[in-house]
Amino acid sequence: MKVVVFHGSPRKGNTYIATKIFMDAMFQCGEVSYTExxxxxxxxxxxxxxxxxxxxxxxxxxxxxxxxxxxxxxMEADALVFATPHYGAASMTGSMKNLLxxxxxxxxxxxxxxxxxxxxxxxxxxxxxxxxxxxxIKKCLKSWGINRVSSxxxxxxxDKWDKMPIKKQKKLEKRLQKAARNFHSMKxxxxxxxxxxxxxxxxxxxxxxxGDGNYPFEYWKENGYFDKCPF
Numbered sequence: 373m374k375v376v377v378f379h380g381s382p383r384k385g386n387t388y389i390a391t392k393i394f395m396d397a398m399f400q401c402g403e404v405s406y407t408e409x410x411x412x413x414x415x416x417x418x419x420x421x422x423x424x425x426x427x428x429x430x431x432x433x434x435x436x437x438x439x440x441x442x443x444x445x446x447m448e449a450d451a452l453v454f455a456t457p458h459y460g461a462a463s464m465t466g467s468m469k470n471l472l473x474x475x476x477x478x479x480x481x482x483x484x485x486x487x488x489x490x491x492x493x494x495x496x497x498x499x500x501x502x503x504x505x506x507x508x509i510k511k512c513l514k515s516w517g518i519n520r521v522s523s524x525x526x527x528x529x530x531d532k533w534d535k536m537p538i539k540k541q542k543k544l545e546k547r548l549q550k551a552a553r554n555f556h557s558m559k560x561x562x563x564x565x566x567x568x569x570x571x572x573x574x575x576x577x578x579x580x581x582x583g584d585g586n587y588p589f590e591y592w593k594e595n596g597y598f599d600k601c602p603f
Contacts, residue, residue: 373398373556375406376442376449380456380468382410386498389533390526391455393545394496397552404556406453407445411467414438419473428587430477439474446475447485451555452493452518454509463504464497472509478516480570481577483591486602488517489563494555495523496548517567517603519560524551563603571601 377395381387398404409415417435424432433439446452456468477483493513497505506523513521526544530536536544579598582589592598 373402373404373451374449375404375451375453376445377406377408377453377455378468378471379408379410380454380465380471381459382413385457386526386528386531386533387455387457387496390498390524390544390548391453391496393548394453394494394524394552397549398556401553401556407449409442409445409471411465411471414442415467415471415474418470419476421473425474425477426482426588429591430483433474433477435474442471442475447487450491452491452513453496454493454513455496456505456509458497458499458505463508468505468509472512475516479512480515480517480567481574483588484517484571484597484602486595489519489603490560491518492520492522492555492558492560493518494551495521496526497523498526498528514564514567515570517563517571519563520558522551522555522558524548568601568603571597571603 375395375398377391379388379391395406415435415438417438420434422434424434430436430439430443454468456464459465478485478488495506495509503525506525510521510523524547528536533541575592575598578589578592595602
């Protein structure tokens with residue numbers, strides 16, 4: 373299994389430790405290889421909102437030289453892991469949101485990739501507002517057509533992992549290890565109803581209102597999305 377791990381913070385704190393426990397448990401389940409990206413280092417520029425990747429092939433993005441290695445890794449992966457602490461009003465880190473903004477061309481409203489429809493994803497968050505980050509990232513991944521999204525949100529109320537009582541550390545380790553085993557064994561299922569609905573809605577909109585000769589109409593036509601549901 374090929375896995376891509378996105379670290380939403382450069383700090384190797386609570387979220388990093390939790391992710392390491394999760395990935396170590398994945399290794400114990402079978403053959404696993406993974407590629408890591410650390411944010412914001414690997415995507416240091418903010419999305420400009422220029423929409424060049426939405427009305428054109430993704431290579432038109434002014435930050436394509438940062439995005440391309442991530443794109444290639446995602447396309448080759450079987451599974452994706454998004455790890456982020458909860459930061460302020462945005463719930464996920466700003467660098468994690470920036471990553472998702474740069475990958476907005478994946479959505480079913482623009483230029484979805486068939487490869488996404490067989491992938492699974494896992495979201496791991498820590499800190500007091502972890503549930504909010506999970507919800508936002510999951511919504512984004514479902515809009516890509518990801519087949520299944522699982523998650524663990526850890527409410528810690530403490531700034532250092534090793535400051536927690538040993539008993540609580542062990543409890544969280546067991547929870548993460550169980551989540552890793554479940555995620556490793558997770559099989560492809562029928563697509564989310566919301567993803568299928570989004571596909572049919574956007575097929576209608578793109579065909580009727582975008583029109584021949586325009587992107588993403590040409591992309592959908594080239595990939596046969598107008599003729600057959602790709603899920």
